[in-house]
Amino acid sequence: MTDLAIDIRNVVKRYAEHVAVRDLSLAVPRGSVYGLLGPNGAGKTTTIRMILNIILPDSGSIQLLGKSNRDSGVTDRIGYLPEERGLYKKMQVRRVLKFLAELKGVDGAEAEKRINYWMEHFELKTAEKDWGLSKIDELSRGMQQKVQFIGTLIHDPDLVILDEPFSGLDPINAQALKDTVVQLKERGKTVIFSTHLMDNAERLCDSVCIIAHGDKVLDGAVADVKREAGTRVVALSVAGEARDAIAPILADRSLVSRADDQNRYYEIELATGADAQVLLQRVIATGAPILRFELVQPSLHQIFLERVGAKGVEEGMSGQG
Amino acid sequence: MRKLGVVFKREYLERVRSKWFLVGTLLGPLFFAMITVVPTWISMRQRPGNDLTNIVILDATGTGLGARVSKILGTRYPSVPAPEAKTLSPERLSVAEDSAVNAVVRKEINGFFVLDSNTVANRYVRYVGRNAGSISDVDALMSTVRQQVLAQRLEREGLDAARVTALTGDRLETRKERIGDKGREKGGGLGNLAFAYLVAFLLYFMIVLYGQQILRGVMEEKTTRVAEVVVSSVSTDTLLAGKVLGVGLVAVTQVVSWVGLSLGMLFYLAPILFGKMAPEAGAAAAAARGLPTDAITAALPTLGTSGIIFAYFVLGFIFYASLFAAVGAMVSSQEDVQQASMPVMLMLISSVIFMGPILTNPGSPLARIMSLIPFSAPILMPLRMSLIGVPWYELTISLGGVALACVAAIWISARIYRVGLLMYGKRPSFKELARWVRYAG
Numbered sequence: 001m002t003d004l005a006i007d008i009r010n011v012v013k014r015y016a017e018h019v020a021v022r023d024l025s026l027a028v029p030r031g032s033v034y035g036l037l038g039p040n041g042a043g044k045t046t047t048i049r050m051i052l053n054i055i056l057p058d059s060g061s062i063q064l065l066g067k068s069n070r071d072s073g074v075t076d077r078i079g080y081l082p083e084e085r086g087l088y089k090k091m092q093v094r095r096v097l098k099f100l101a102e103l104k105g106v107d108g109a110e111a112e113k114r115i116n117y118w119m120e121h122f123e124l125k126t127a128e129k130d131w132g133l134s135k136i137d138e139l140s141r142g143m144q145q146k147v148q149f150i151g152t153l154i155h156d157p158d159l160v161i162l163d164e165p166f167s168g169l170d171p172i173n174a175q176a177l178k179d180t181v182v183q184l185k186e187r188g189k190t191v192i193f194s195t196h197l198m199d200n201a202e203r204l205c206d207s208v209c210i211i212a213h214g215d216k217v218l219d220g221a222v223a224d225v226k227r228e229a230g231t232r233v234v235a236l237s238v239a240g241e242a243r244d245a246i247a248p249i250l251a252d253r254s255l256v257s258r259a260d261d262q263n264r265y266y267e268i269e270l271a272t273g274a275d276a277q278v279l280l281q282r283v284i285a286t287g288a289p290i291l292r293f294e295l296v297q298p299s300l301h302q303i304f305l306e307r308v309g310a311k312g313v314e315e316g317m318s319g320q321g
Numbered sequence: 322m323r324k325l326g327v328v329f330k331r332e333y334l335e336r337v338r339s340k341w342f343l344v345g346t347l348l349g350p351l352f353f354a355m356i357t358v359v360p361t362w363i364s365m366r367q368r369p370g371n372d373l374t375n376i377v378i379l380d381a382t383g384t385g386l387g388a389r390v391s392k393i394l395g396t397r398y399p400s401v402p403a404p405e406a407k408t409l410s411p412e413r414l415s416v417a418e419d420s421a422v423n424a425v426v427r428k429e430i431n432g433f434f435v436l437d438s439n440t441v442a443n444r445y446v447r448y449v450g451r452n453a454g455s456i457s458d459v460d461a462l463m464s465t466v467r468q469q470v471l472a473q474r475l476e477r478e479g480l481d482a483a484r485v486t487a488l489t490g491d492r493l494e495t496r497k498e499r500i501g502d503k504g505r506e507k508g509g510g511l512g513n514l515a516f517a518y519l520v521a522f523l524l525y526f527m528i529v530l531y532g533q534q535i536l537r538g539v540m541e542e543k544t545t546r547v548a549e550v551v552v553s554s555v556s557t558d559t560l561l562a563g564k565v566l567g568v569g570l571v572a573v574t575q576v577v578s579w580v581g582l583s584l585g586m587l588f589y590l591a592p593i594l595f596g597k598m599a600p601e602a603g604a605a606a607a608a609a610r611g612l613p614t615d616a617i618t619a620a621l622p623t624l625g626t627s628g629i630i631f632a633y634f635v636l637g638f639i640f641y642a643s644l645f646a647a648v649g650a651m652v653s654s655q656e657d658v659q660q661a662s663m664p665v666m667l668m669l670i671s672s673v674i675f676m677g678p679i680l681t682n683p684g685s686p687l688a689r690i691m692s693l694i695p696f697s698a699p700i701l702m703p704l705r706m707s708l709i710g711v712p713w714y715e716l717t718i719s720l721g722g723v724a725l726a727c728v729a730a731i732w733i734s735a736r737i738y739r740v741g742l743l744m745y746g747k748r749p750s751f752k753e754l755a756r757w758v759r760y761a762g
Contacts, residue, residue, distance in 0.1 A: 016756075052553040054743065072324075080553040086546030091335060102327045103554040151550065 004063070005030045005159050005190035006051060011060030013046055013214075020046040021057070022214040028192055028207070030065075033185050035205035036194040037304060043214040044194040045083055048163050052080055065158060076105045079157035083164045083194075085148050089137040093124070093147055096136060097154055104155035111154065118150040122176070142173055149177065153184075160184060162193035166200055178204060198301035208300065212308045226297040229306075233298040234276055237265035242288030249282050260302070265292055267302060324555040325563050332567025336534070337574060346575055350582040353519075373458060374398050376450065377421055377433040378406040381414045382441050389469045390434070397465065411437060418449070425450060434462070440470060517707030518680060523576065524634055524700045525673055529666075531572040531638070532645040535564060536662060539649030539738070548742045557739040561731075565642045572638065629716065630703045636723045637699025640730045641665065647734035650741030657748045672697035676704060683708040693719050695726035733758055 006028035013021040021043045028034045036044050049055045051062055053069045062069045065077060087096050094115055101111035119125035119132050124146060131139060139147065145168070152160065160181075166174055181191050181204055195201055201208055202222065209219035218225060238246060250259040250266065255274045260267040270276060280293055298306075336342055374394050380387025387406035395403025409417055414437065421433040432450015440446050446466050452458045472489045476482055542548040551560060648662045675697065679688040683705045692702040692711070698719045705711055740757040741749070749757065 049743075054549065054552050075554060078553070080550060082546060082549040082553075084546040084549065086548075086550070088335075088541070088547055089545060095331075095335075099327065099331050100550065100554075102330075103324060103551065105323065148550075 003030050004028060005032075005065055006034075006192065007063040008047075008051070009061045009063075011047075011050060011057045011062060013043075013050060013055070013057050019214050021050070021211075024060075024211070024214070024216055026209055026216075026219065028190060030190050031185065031188050032190060032206040033181060033204050034190070034192040035201035035208040036192060036211070037196065037198065037201055037208055037300070038194070038211040038217075039196055039308065041213075042211045044211065045163055046214075047211070048080075048161055048194060051161065052078065076155065077158045079152040079155065079160045081149060081152040081160075081162045081165055083167070085145060085168075087136045087144065087148060087151070090135055092133060092135055093139070094132040097132075097147065097151055100151040101154040104157075106155045114154050114156075115150070118154065122146040122150065124150075141168070142170060145169060145173060146176075149180070153180075158189055160189060160191045162191065164195060165193050166195060166197055174200075198299065198304055202300040210304060210307060217307045218303075222300070225300070225303060229298045229303050232270045233296050233302060234268040234270065234279060235265050235292055235294045235296050236268055236279075236283065237290070237292035238283070239289040239291060242286070245286045245288050246283055249279070249286070255279055255282070258306075260305075267296075267299070269298070269302070269306070325559050325566075328551075328555060328560055328563025329567040329570075332538070332564050333570050336568065336571045342571070342575070346578045347582070349575070349579045350586055353579070353583065354586065373431075373461060374401055374404050375431050376404045376462075377424070377430055378404055379414065379417050379421060379433055379435050380406055380408045381411045381435070381437040383408075383410075384441060384473060386436050386440065386469060386473055387434075389473065390436075390466055393465050393469060394462075422449070434466065436466075440466075441473075443470065443474070446470075514680065514708065517704050518676070520630060520707055521676055521700050521704035524637060524703060525669065527572045527576065527634070528638055528641045528699070529669060531568050532641045532665070533662075534571075535568050535642050536645040536649040536658065538564060538568070539646050539742075540652060540655075540658070543650060543742055543745075544653060552742065557742060558735050561643065561646055561735055561738050564646060565639055569635070569638050569642065626706065629706065629720070632720060633699045633703050633723065636720070636727050640696070640699065640723065640727045641669065643727075643730045643734035647737040647741070650738040651754070652748055653745050661748060668696040669700075672700040675701060679704055680708070689715065693722060695722045698723050 004027050006026060008024060008026040011021055011024045012019070024043075024047060026047075036047065038044050046055070050057045051064065051069060053062075053075070064074050067074045069075075088099075091099075094112075097115045097118075098108065098111045101114065102108065106114070115132065116125070119130075124131045124143060131143060136144060136147065152162070162181075165177055169177060178200070181193075184191050193204075205222055207219070207221045208225060210217040220228075236246075250256050250268065253271060255271055255278065256268055257271040258269045260269075268279070270279065276295055283290060283293070378387040378391055385408070387408060391403050391406040407417065414435070418433075418435065421430070424430050425432060430450075431452055432448060435447040435449065446463070448459055448462065468489050472485045475485045475489070542551065555563075644665045645662065648658070648665060652658050652661045672691070675687070675691045678685070679691065679701055682688060688701070688705055691697045692705045693715065702711070702716070702719050706716070736758045737754060
């Protein structure tokens with residue numbers, strides 16, 4: 001038995017007009033939370049669909065939990081939340097969930113039990129109201145998303161694949177989702193999700209893979225990725241009126257390769273060979289009152305921008321959640 | 322196989338549970354009763370009515386032919402007064418005709434017969450009237466006139482008048498009997514015609530109705546994006562098969578309920594409708610009133626025939642349903658449905674267009690060809706074989722062709738379905754469709 005939940009080797013997917021995924025290899029360890037990061041159109045959804053055997057790769061192999069992803073026994077152990085949510089609108093909530101559970105091989109009585117558990121867990125079934133008897137289209141969007149999420153987990157999958165799970169979630173639901181992901185990990189499940197929201201990825205993921213234009217840019221454990229990127233980043237904050245005074249220093253390309261204004265502080269990337277101490281002295285010399293000067297590991301967002309570059313952000317990258 | 326069952330169960334139960342299924346199942350027999358019983362009932366009331374015999378006979382023969390015709394029509398339709406026979410000389414005929422035309426215009430009468438020397442010479446009879454275009458009306462009147470002209474000629478040849486009446490008075494009717502491959506079969510009458518029509522119409526109706534349900538179901542799965550969740554658990558082939566079989570069984574359930582309810586209505590309601598009597602007496606009364614009960618039972622098919630009709634339904638449904646499913650997978654919006662389903666609808670409609678000609682002439686080359694073409698055979702062959710005996714080799718070729726077409730339709734549709742289900746946006750061109758079919762290996 002392999003210790004990899006997902007083992008993708010040299011997968012290629014071409015469409016008539018373009019290459020969606022180019023020679024991609026991925027290794028997702030069991031029991032980890034894995035982030036698939038990339039701008040829109042990078043090939044994340046295509047990759048996920050190939051993992052799920054919804055579309056076939058042109059070449060390469062995909063193994064899930066040690067078996068081919070075409071093995072129907074494997075399919076039943078995977079939970080999938082697609083990017084575009086959708087359920088049968090005219091169907092009763094409980095019947096939809098039961099249908100999804102039975103598709104995954106859960107028998108009827110067991111499915112009923114689990115539906116009760118999850119409906120209560122997500123507060124869709126309370127003393128006042130049982131939404132399980134309503135039709136899907138009578139539910140609010142937030143509730144529909146909860147139902148969809150229950151549908152993903154109803155068969156207690158070993159591998160959970162979430163495509164852009166945070167898009168369209170309000171803060172409360174987003175928090176509930178994060179909590180659930182952590183719980184899944186604690187129970188030894190593997191979770192892989194795609195996102196372009198780096199903050200979420202940084203907080204949740206053990207490992208990440210960044211892809212852009214169908215190519216893998218980097219992958220590995222988040223800690224390693226950040227260590228490799230080095231402590232070349234300084235968080236600097238000065239009192240508001242002194243911002244103009246330090247502008248020339250930030251513009252000095254021999255010292256600062258990039259300064260990212262985060263409003264309350266600057267995330268500064270030092271130029272190669274530059275010394276953080278020199279930067280500190282120059283800032284002190286301006287007489288600006290320093291509120292914060294900290295050598296930090298770069299955020300995933302920083303790494304992402306640096307490695308993917310502006311070209312990767314062109315197609316509607318919506319920032320840093 | 323288990324997953325097929327799950328998909329099948331959902332498709333079946335969700336549809337059977339719906340309000341519309343219940344309404345359709347309950348109202349169906351009423352609807353069919355409306356379109357079959359009501360016209361029969363109306364025509365039964367109407368046939369001996371004054372419509373037909375509210376005419377005038379202008380007799381310029383000088384032989385009393387007009388009076389004879391009038392008398393016979395009077396006895397044949399006793400509920401209304403016999404038509405008036407005016408005896409006149411040939412010279413006054415044109416004047417009388419003018420005034421009769423005026424009477425028709427004023428709607429006092431429906432029309433008039435002109436009997437003159439040409440009639441006596443066995444050449445022609447003229448009928449002038451509002452219903453001159455109605456073949457059945459004129460035929461009914463003409464048979465009486467013809468009979469009386471013959472009777473008169475026989476009398477003139479010296480036969481005794483009473484004997485002539487006795488000899489010519491019988492009305493001969495045709496009792497048809499069909500011969501099939503195994504010899505004599507029951508049926509062949511009017512009941513057969515009605516049954517054949519009903520079967521063909523029902524096949525067409527169910528295929529259109531439930532084929533479109535499949536189309537809408539696929540489109541719903543596609544546009545609501547449920548499809549993606551489902552196909553991550555089952556293969557598209559299984560999904561398609563479960564859908565077609567599930568909806569197919571809904572159609573069968575509906576027809577069986579209809580037949581059951583209709584039979585129930587026939588046994589319990591017919592006596593109430595046709596006289597408040599016990600069922601047996603009601604049937605007798607219905608027969609007495611000319612309801613073709615014999616014909617109805619005679620028209621009911623044998624077990625073998627029913628089996629073949631059912632086979633046509635199953636194959637025809639699978640053929641059209643998988644095509645409709647492919648159309649559903651092709652389109653992303655309601656606006657595209659009409660156009661995209663046009664080719665499939667054309668095949669169905671072209672079958673229906675030929676229902677009339679085949680009904681009147683089920684043995685014609687047209688009927689034979691149309692009942693062999695795979696896309697029209699499922700509707701037209703059951704129609705044809707309800708009317709006449711179809712040789713077994715034609716049946717075999719026809720059924721085999723439909724089965725082959727079925728396999729081809731499933732093969733193509735499954736491929737279009739597989740690709741189309743996750744493709745959003747513009748409706749594909751034929752070129753793109755061809756590529757889908759090729760590359761969805």
